[in-house]
Amino acid sequence: MVKDKCNMKDDLFVPSIGKSGGLALFWKEGVIVMVQTYSQTHIDALVDGGANVGWWHFTGFYGNPDTAKRPESWAKLKYLKGTSSLPWLTIGDFNEIIGTSEKEGGSDRPRQQMTNFVETINACRLRDLGYTGPKFTWNYGRADSVQIRERLDRALATPEWISLFPLAKLYHLSSSVLDHAPLVLRMTQQPSCIRQKKLFWFESMWLKDQRYDSLIFCKASLEECDALQKVLRVYEEEIKGRFSSNTPTTIKEEIKGRFGAQVIKQHEKYLGLPSLVGRNKRNSFNDIKEKVGKKVAGWKEKMLSKAGKEVLIKAVAQAIPTYTMSCFKIPDSLCDDLTGMIRNF
Known part of the structure; x- marks a missing residue:
């Protein structure tokens, strides 16, 4: 059995229906895996990464091969995202591409079909981990000798998971017997520094010495x-x-x-903040409005989905005034202006 050859201790099998389908998850002894849900198209689990990593969310996913039922797959992926707030990795055969560059041969993929997949990725805050190896993961030879090749298999993860495994790398392997290329994900963590710095102890009695104004x-x-x-x-x-x-x-x-x-002068800055805030606070913090305005103006020139806009607003636009607001109370009128700019976007 595959389980024994790979030296795995535990497993979960989702049996196939006839000659199609079927999923399996194996894990080694000592690894704690808590399976949450499973079906013919997914296995969802929580994984204990140990003291340095903590728990993270894993989903093995299979997109419905029937394009008419593909929206059901994307709805399920969004649902699984909402079941946990942990760092999330999902990997598998999604049966879809994100752009025309991921396909060779055959008829063109409907653009809306690809757009639905991209919007689902954005809505789930997922990022493609990229790959090393052959570009395409699926190969099909038609009877008329036309070869169709597509990148249907991939690994997607949230920024939080990527932060836990910054050196993770996905490999596309070659196979002479399968129509899909096997995927291997190496989840190497950032190497920790072995050498520890010598601890420094501050003596409170030093503060009682009147000869010194500062200690260096x-x-x-x-x-x-x-x-x-x-x-x-x-x-x-x-x-x-x-x-x-x-x-x-x-x-x-x-x-x-x-x-x-x-x-x-009054409006010179220190560490990016006004050195002095007078009565006219709007002039002191007007650069915040200018920064947000430039960002929003640049985004308007791009074709962005609703989910993509939401990510940019939360991750960039709303983060710009955070540092200033932690030190000063900015005027309500400026807050209203910023809100209006974001709403118009």
Whole structure:
């Protein structure tokens, strides 16, 4: 049996109907797999990746070969996405392509058929893992000697799963006896650093020494000393100050001379944020509106699905003001403007 030859301990079989269909899932001893649901077209399970990874969601999927029933397959895929919030990987024969470049020979694929698949991928927040090996995974030779080749098999995953396995790679293997190319997914994790840094302990008694205003820690080496001196020189050169409009000019010049400082304008920034926010807050945060506006304008030129637009809004547009909002309360009128721009998109 395949299970014994692959040295697998546990399994789940979904029997075939006649000569078609049939699914199987094998896993090794020590691997914890909790099967959630299964049918003639899918096996859905939760996998324990251990202390460093945690649980993740796995789905082995088979798209309905009948194009009239293909929407049922996409509905099932969306349903399975909603059954878990864990990082998700789905792999299998989806019986569909995402573009004309994934097909050679035979009649053209209906565009709407491919669009439905792409929209389902976007709605499920899935990304294609790519592949190494031959481009096409399915080959069919007709009686009139016309060869049809398509990429029907693939691995898709959410960004969260990709973060867990950033080095994962899918391989398309060759086969002389099967019409589908076997897929092998190697889920290598990011190698962890073996060498551990020596722990540093801060002594609270150092704070009681009145001789020091600041404490600087570095390695006792000439290279560290040179780097520290360079940092201090830059810091000295970049000392800046801002005076209120009521400060007399003579006082300004005296303070500038003592500190060797520069005078900055009100709307200069530090770490991307305004150094001072006055009464006119809209001017201080107007760059947020400009950034969102440029992004939305660029997106409008592209042909995007509804799901694709939703992903861009949540992942990009709504993330732009997050950093500023964590430090300042931006005006309600600016929030209304941003909301309006996103709604119009």
